[in-house]
Amino acid sequence: MSTLSVQFRLKLAAFELDVQLELPAIGISVITGSSGSGKTLLLRCIAGLERPALAYCKVKEIVWEDSTRNYSLAAYQRPLGYVFQESCLFPHLNVQQNIDYGRKRLRLRSNPSQSLDTVIELLNIGHLLKRSPAKLSGGEKQRVAIARALAVDPQLLLMDEPLASLDQAHKYEILPYLRRLQWDLQLPVLYITHSPQEMTQLADHLVLMDKGKILASGELQAVLTRLDLPLAQSQRASSVLTAEVFAYDAAFQLLQLRFSGGVLSVPHLALPKGSQLRVRIYARDVSLALQPPASFEPFNSLHAQVLGIMNQAVGYTTVSLRVGAELLLAQVTRKTASFLQLKHGQIVYAEIKNAAILS
Numbered sequence: 001m002s003t004l005s006v007q008f009r010l011k012l013a014a015f016e017l018d019v020q021l022e023l024p025a026i027g028i029s030v031i032t033g034s035s036g037s038g039k040t041l042l043l044r045c046i047a048g049l050e051r052p053a054l055a056y057c058k059v060k061e062i063v064w065e066d067s068t069r070n071y072s073l074a075a076y077q078r079p080l081g082y083v084f085q086e087s088c089l090f091p092h093l094n095v096q097q098n099i100d101y102g103r104k105r106l107r108l109r110s111n112p113s114q115s116l117d118t119v120i121e122l123l124n125i126g127h128l129l130k131r132s133p134a135k136l137s138g139g140e141k142q143r144v145a146i147a148r149a150l151a152v153d154p155q156l157l158l159m160d161e162p163l164a165s166l167d168q169a170h171k172y173e174i175l176p177y178l179r180r181l182q183w184d185l186q187l188p189v190l191y192i193t194h195s196p197q198e199m200t201q202l203a204d205h206l207v208l209m210d211k212g213k214i215l216a217s218g219e220l221q222a223v224l225t226r227l228d229l230p231l232a233q234s235q236r237a238s239s240v241l242t243a244e245v246f247a248y249d250a251a252f253q254l255l256q257l258r259f260s261g262g263v264l265s266v267p268h269l270a271l272p273k274g275s276q277l278r279v280r281i282y283a284r285d286v287s288l289a290l291q292p293p294a295s296f297e298p299f300n301s302l303h304a305q306v307l308g309i310m311n312q313a314v315g316y317t318t319v320s321l322r323v324g325a326e327l328l329l330a331q332v333t334r335k336t337a338s339f340l341q342l343k344h345g346q347i348v349y350a351e352i353k354n355a356a357i358l359s
Helices: 041-045 095-108 117-121 137-148 169-187 196-202 220-224 334-340
Strands: 003-012 015-024 030-031 056-060 061-065 080-083 158-159 189-192 205-210 213-219 237-248 252-257 260-265 275-281 286-289 301-311 316-323 326-333 348-354 356-358
Touching: 003 041, 015 041, 015 205, 015 213, 030 041, 030 169, 030 196, 030 326, 041 056, 041 080, 041 158, 041 189, 041 334, 056 275, 080 137, 080 275, 095 137, 117 137, 117 169, 137 158, 137 169, 169 189, 169 196, 189 252, 196 237, 196 356, 205 220, 213 220, 220 237, 220 326, 237 260, 237 326, 252 275, 260 334, 286 326, 301 326, 316 334, 326 334
Parallel strands: 030 189, 030 205, 080 158, 158 189
Antiparallel strands: 003 015, 003 056, 056 061, 205 213, 237 252, 237 275, 252 260, 275 356, 286 348, 301 316, 301 348, 316 326
């Protein structure tokens, strides 16, 4: 598999970035962590906007920077797109002209892998091309900014909290476009966010940073459910399962989902049979039992194996579980954990009280 390999060491005043990271050069890699952990600085190093004392950056098979050989492509020579928190559109240019401005960088290279028409169609901005930025909504501005970044036909797309300045309604508007772009263009994306919603909806790979270092890097499920990491220790700890639609109960508006560990019933509008979905389950919405439920209803009760146990918040215990091929977190009171006498390898039944489809 092609990879993105980076290593940077950079000291700025009292802060030091010291990272070594290898990511798959496909899908969306979300970078998260507390404010000031070095997320933006990492992206700036990859973009060639900083000069680290130690620097190495290779995208797929092409080396962009290697300080040991005193070699570095200038920022303008690196085939990447960059999307910031603010859209940064030129106010004196209309949408078409803003996108065309980004296309000028292609004069350095030939044979773009995608046409602008494809990008414009994917982002649904064809009807906006003659408008000025002042007449666009926040979500429309960010979609245009993404189109401008893609106009350079990048081999890598960097996105630094691109939805942070948007209200909730505009975030919901733009999130589906981000996933669709990655699916259709097969473009590796590095995406910074503090939002659990964006993280769980978009991430294929998750990178957790703290104080200029990498705490963890791996597949979304694996990092979310690691008991030694802050994400699993949070009151909003959650798991993400991948499931497939197999039926719909119209009378109660319940979508029936199947995955390797069993079946789930989730309140939702009807979706096509066979649709692949991500489902988020908060650890606090999972209860544990030693016996299967008395009800004959097979949904939302999962046969699970205990992988790990850790006391977290006051009075609570977090349990990591394997359900089929998937990983799941449960948060129960310490009294319940003591009553169940939970231990590694134990078989239990996980009752899902609530689950949400990440659409």
